[in-house]
Amino acid sequence: MSSAQPRGPVDSSRVPRYAGPATFARLPRLDEVGAADVAVVGVPFDTGVSYRPGARFGGNAIREASRLLRPYNPAQDASPFALAQVADAGDIAANPFDIGEAVETVEGAADELLGTGARLMTLGGDHTIALPLLRAVARRHGPVALLHFDAHLDTWDTYFGAAYTHGTPFRRAVEEGLLDTSALSHVGTRGPLYGRKDLDDDEKMGFGIVTSADVMRRGVDEVAQQLRERIGDRPLYVSVDIDVLDPAHAPGTGTPEAGGLTSRELLEILRGLAGCHLVSADVVEVAPAYDHAEITSVAASHTAYELTTIMCRQIAAAR
Numbered sequence: 001m002s003s004a005q006p007r008g009p010v011d012s013s014r015v016p017r018y019a020g021p022a023t024f025a026r027l028p029r030l031d032e033v034g035a036a037d038v039a040v041v042g043v044p045f046d047t048g049v050s051y052r053p054g055a056r057f058g059g060n061a062i063r064e065a066s067r068l069l070r071p072y073n074p075a076q077d078a079s080p081f082a083l084a085q086v087a088d089a090g091d092i093a094a095n096p097f098d099i100g101e102a103v104e105t106v107e108g109a110a111d112e113l114l115g116t117g118a119r120l121m122t123l124g125g126d127h128t129i130a131l132p133l134l135r136a137v138a139r140r141h142g143p144v145a146l147l148h149f150d151a152h153l154d155t156w157d158t159y160f161g162a163a164y165t166h167g168t169p170f171r172r173a174v175e176e177g178l179l180d181t182s183a184l185s186h187v188g189t190r191g192p193l194y195g196r197k198d199l200d201d202d203e204k205m206g207f208g209i210v211t212s213a214d215v216m217r218r219g220v221d222e223v224a225q226q227l228r229e230r231i232g233d234r235p236l237y238v239s240v241d242i243d244v245l246d247p248a249h250a251p252g253t254g255t256p257e258a259g260g261l262t263s264r265e266l267l268e269i270l271r272g273l274a275g276c277h278l279v280s281a282d283v284v285e286v287a288p289a290y291d292h293a294e295i296t297s298v299a300a301s302h303t304a305y306e307l308t309t310i311m312c313r314q315i316a317a318a319r
């Protein structure tokens with residue numbers, strides 16, 4: 001839903017940026033504007049984790065850290081919140097004791113928001129939530145291209161016999177036909193696996209891998225160009241697990257792996273995706289209890305800001 005004059009963030013030269021309750025980037029709440037082109041929504045859910053819990057607090061930590069974002073994005077030469085209405089849709093209340101029910105709740109709420117014409121910028125939560133989000137997105141757009149930034153593949157089959165976990169969303173998504181298997185990429189992959197079969201299975205599902213070391217060797221521009229070519233004009237979903245960053249850049253996460261991207265590399269690759277048909281995105285796995293000085297949540301807030309900017313530019317260009 002587009003309005004002629006989007007309502008932007010609180011003016012931080014008049015109201016100190018640390019005052020008042022936090023919404024993403026100090027933007028209005030969805031109920032204050034009625035409808036939005038981009039809805040920022042939190043999913044405080046982390047029952048799907050295999051190691052440290054705490055990502056249920058990620059969305060609010062990102063909102064707090066996002067108080068320092070400013071309205072003009074020089075890296076993309078755009079004022080995203082003036083180009084389209086972005087609003088904070090609050091949190092989806094998911095059952096912490098029943099993963100199956102939580103997955104259904106997230107799918108239903110995402111479906112409802114997408115039904116208003118909004119694109120979603122979701123703040124997790126653990127990576128389990130990517131599956132219901134992709135279900136809702138695919139219902140509207142058909143199978144989507146997926147760009148998955150993560151230390152991990154998250155295409156494993158089950159954990160302790162459980163099908164819905166933070167290590168399994170993308171295998172389920174492929175099985176359910178939610179993804180366009182000609183345009184699936186992991187970026188930032190690294191670290192020990194359970195076995196060689198993990199990679200073989202992943203490749204059979206159609207994924208291409210740009211490892212963390214590839215990013216270092218080839219550089220961000222070449223990587224972004226290769227990704228853009230693979231995506232083409234397909235509807236694109238971007239999922240960012242913050243553990244794609246090195247633990248030095250994102251200590252506040254549940255399953256950290258050494259040797260990751262810098263926040264600068266991640267942000268530059270994302271900016272290189274401008275022009276892609278980005279239909280929705282998520283930033284997940286921020287676990288603030290392990291964070292220090294908001295290092296992780298600041299990085300996550302900038303990640304969401306770049307993704308939102310891409311969406312707003314595209315919405316404005318399509319008008």
Ligand SMILES: N=C(N)NCCCC(=O)O
Pocket residue numbers: 050051127152154166167241243255285
């Ligand atoms: N952080 C995410 N999404 N997945 C990690 C799963 C790794 C594991 O427990 O083997």
Ligand SMILES: [Zn+2]
Pocket residue numbers: 150151152241243244255285
């Ligand atoms: Zn991960």
Ligand SMILES: [Zn+2]
Pocket residue numbers: 127150152154166241285
């Ligand atoms: Zn993940």
